[in-house]
Amino acid sequence: MRMQSMIPMKQVTLKDLLQFEKRPLSIFMVLLTVGLLGLFATGAILYLMHGHHAYNVTREHPWGLLIAMYVFFVVSSTGLCIVSSLGHVFGIKEFEVISKRAILGAIVTIVSGFAVIALEIGHPIRMVIYNILTPGFTSAIWWMGTLYGAYLAFIIFEFIFLLRDDHKWSKFFGLGGLLVGIAAHSNLGAVFGFLVARPISNGVFYPIYFILSAMITGSYLLFILYGYKYRLNFPKPIEMMLKKLAKVLGLLLGILIFFEVWRMMTAIYGGMPGRADAAWHILTSPNFLIGEVLLGMLIPFIIILKSKGEAIKALVFASLSGMVGIFFMRYDLVHDTQLIPLQTLKIREYQLPPSFVEYMPSFAEIAIALGGVGLAILLYFLADKLFVLDSTKE
Amino acid sequence: MALDYKSCINCKACETACKEENGVLLGADKHRIWVGVKEIEGEFPLLNIASNTFYPSQCQHCDNAPCQEVCPTQATYYDENGVVRVDSDKCILCSYCMNACPYDARYVDDRTDTVDKCNFCSDTRLVRGEVTTACQATCLTKVRIFGDLDDPESEISKVLREREHFTLKTHLGTKPKLFYLI
Ligand code: SF4
Numbered sequence: 001m002r003m004q005s006m007i008p009m010k011q012v013t014l015k016d017l018l019q020f021e022k023r024p025l026s027i028f029m030v031l032l033t034v035g036l037l038g039l040f041a042t043g044a045i046l047y048l049m050h051g052h053h054a055y056n057v058t059r060e061h062p063w064g065l066l067i068a069m070y071v072f073f074v075v076s077s078t079g080l081c082i083v084s085s086l087g088h089v090f091g092i093k094e095f096e097v098i099s100k101r102a103i104l105g106a107i108v109t110i111v112s113g114f115a116v117i118a119l120e121i122g123h124p125i126r127m128v129i130y131n132i133l134t135p136g137f138t139s140a141i142w143w144m145g146t147l148y149g150a151y152l153a154f155i156i157f158e159f160i161f162l163l164r165d166d167h168k169w170s171k172f173f174g175l176g177g178l179l180v181g182i183a184a185h186s187n188l189g190a191v192f193g194f195l196v197a198r199p200i201s202n203g204v205f206y207p208i209y210f211i212l213s214a215m216i217t218g219s220y221l222l223f224i225l226y227g228y229k230y231r232l233n234f235p236k237p238i239e240m241m242l243k244k245l246a247k248v249l250g251l252l253l254g255i256l257i258f259f260e261v262w263r264m265m266t267a268i269y270g271g272m273p274g275r276a277d278a279a280w281h282i283l284t285s286p287n288f289l290i291g292e293v294l295l296g297m298l299i300p301f302i303i304i305l306k307s308k309g310e311a312i313k314a315l316v317f318a319s320l321s322g323m324v325g326i327f328f329m330r331y332d333l334v335h336d337t338q339l340i341p342l343q344t345l346k347i348r349e350y351q352l353p354p355s356f357v358e359y360m361p362s363f364a365e366i367a368i369a370l371g372g373v374g375l376a377i378l379l380y381f382l383a384d385k386l387f388v389l390d391s392t393k394e
Numbered sequence: 395m396a397l398d399y400k401s402c403i404n405c406k407a408c409e410t411a412c413k414e415e416n417g418v419l420l421g422a423d424k425h426r427i428w429v430g431v432k433e434i435e436g437e438f439p440l441l442n443i444a445s446n447t448f449y450p451s452q453c454q455h456c457d458n459a460p461c462q463e464v465c466p467t468q469a470t471y472y473d474e475n476g477v478v479r480v481d482s483d484k485c486i487l488c489s490y491c492m493n494a495c496p497y498d499a500r501y502v503d504d505r506t507d508t509v510d511k512c513n514f515c516s517d518t519r520l521v522r523g524e525v526t527t528a529c530q531a532t533c534l535t536k537v538r539i540f541g542d543l544d545d546p547e548s549e550i551s552k553v554l555r556e557r558e559h560f561t562l563k564t565h566l567g568t569k570p571k572l573f574y575l576i
């Protein structure tokens with residue numbers, strides 16, 4: 001096959017693609033994926049039938065769960081790309097084994113992110129047309145979207161050259177993908193950071209925090225991917241890599257906790273309206289305390305500290321908790337930005353004066369968000385069958 | 395537009411006229427203009443009468459509009475009169491502008507599935523050659539003065555020269571063009 005001479009693939013039939021090991025965990029994963037994909041389809045149909053009325057987004061809270069989910073996916077993608085570049089771009093030996101798997105993960109997660117956002121943007125096709133015809137250069141969304149488009153092209157080429165064992169070109173595209181990815185991702189932070197009307201988000205914090213939390217997300221995902229692949233029985237090179245990764249992750253988490261503490265302190269200090277009250281609201285919400293702090297930061301951080309980065313098996317499970325935490329970080333970031341109503345007066349009879357804006361995702365939103373995860377698992381599973389993902393040295 | 399807001403009696407005729415003129419769909423979320431009411435301050439019987447004011451409001455047609463700055467496809471633009479408008483053919487409904495507008499002036503128009511807002515009746519009354527907006531024409535206490543800020547002889551320019559006024563959320567640097575006359 002011509003295709004195969006360009007992109008090395010395994011010879012597989014359709015039947016092979018659908019085959020899986022009949023082990024409890026694998027069977028569970030397959031059922032889970034099928035269920036999630038069913039949800040995705042249901043959500044998509046609801047959206048096609050009712051448009052944004054299928055979602056609980058409102059005038060005061062125009063961005064909901066799907067924006068958070070998109071951010072979640074692209075954070076994962078950028079994170080995997082950054083962590084994988086440690087090996088084949090920066091040449092740190094231990095991390096070389098992960099490049100293919102991590103880049104594949106980066107492709108799969110960003111494609112899932114695009115699938116989710118396509119169901120949130122009202123007119124995705126029009127977007128592609130006018131993004132080119134009348135670009136809004138002052139818009140962080142324009143930069144973010146355009147750069148992520150370029151980023152996807154870069155990492156696809158990077159992946160192809162990695163499969164072909166072409167180190168020169170894979171390094172070239174790897175470096176390109178890394179730089180464009182970091183630019184795109186900090187622009188995504190700027191989408192929130194540039195909002196002058198929202199003091200809780202406005203400022204330099206988000207663009208920087210996005211890159212930091214992307215690296216943490218990438219590390220969590222690698223723990224999960226390898227933990228699942230080897231069922232916790234790691235071969236030596238993988239074990240060494242994961243132990244090193246654990247130390248890096250510990251450092252990153254320490255920095256993140258430090259950042260968060262100072263962010264909250266500056267937000268509260270002085271009691272500026274629209275910022276201090278929002279910060280107190282965040283600080284007392286279970287989403288933040290249990291989701292972000294406990295699951296997302298403390299559990300993995302404590303495990304790394306206690307074991308001095310040796311307990312990589314425990315870290316696989318801590319990474320699952322970490323990913324749930326990362327999800328809450330994305331969700332809260334979108335929700336908290338819109339916490340303070342911009343209409344400060346009563347505009348209808350019998351209305352209470354506006355206070356914090358409330359939002360609860362609708363069924364369609366939840367279905368598409370979870371379905372996106374199913375899509376990512378499916379794509380990863382198929383790609384795992386199609387390509388040789390582990391370096392031949394193993 | 396200048397608003398002699400202390401004359402407003404909160405009759406909401408302007409809201410109704412705007413919906414009628416511009417075909418704004420029904421529903422509380424769907425409005426281009428509104429009248430804000432402050433809660434009366436103080437405990438009975440020492441109520442603070444002065445606190446009970448009505449603030450008619452709408453899109454401020456900012457001279458430095460955050461909504462225009464954030465629009466990825468330039469669907470939001472300044473027209474030749476300096477009115478901030480939305481081109482519904484280019485709007486992709488990313489809702490970024492709804493998030494960025496400091497005045498909550500934007501809503502989703504379900505007829506076109508795009509974002510819309512007050513445009514000073516530019517595509518309805520003004521193209522028909524009229525010189526007033528629907529809210530202005532209907533207001534019984536003559537709260538609203540609409541006109542050309544660039545023309546020093548226009549009524550609005552005169553009023554702004556003669557009377558003290560303020561704008562909303564001025565500190566954000568959006569340079570709003572809705573002036574509240576004191
Ligand atoms: S029509 Fe005039 S008086 Fe009535 S609510 Fe509107 S601005 Fe106020």
Ligand code: SF4
Nearest residue numbers: 453454455456461495
């Ligand atoms: S008030 Fe809002 S919608 Fe109107 S021009 Fe200013 S930012 Fe844009």
Ligand code: SF4
Nearest residue numbers: 465485486488489491
């Ligand atoms: S919703 Fe429409 S008008 Fe608003 S920023 Fe997006 S494309 Fe521009």
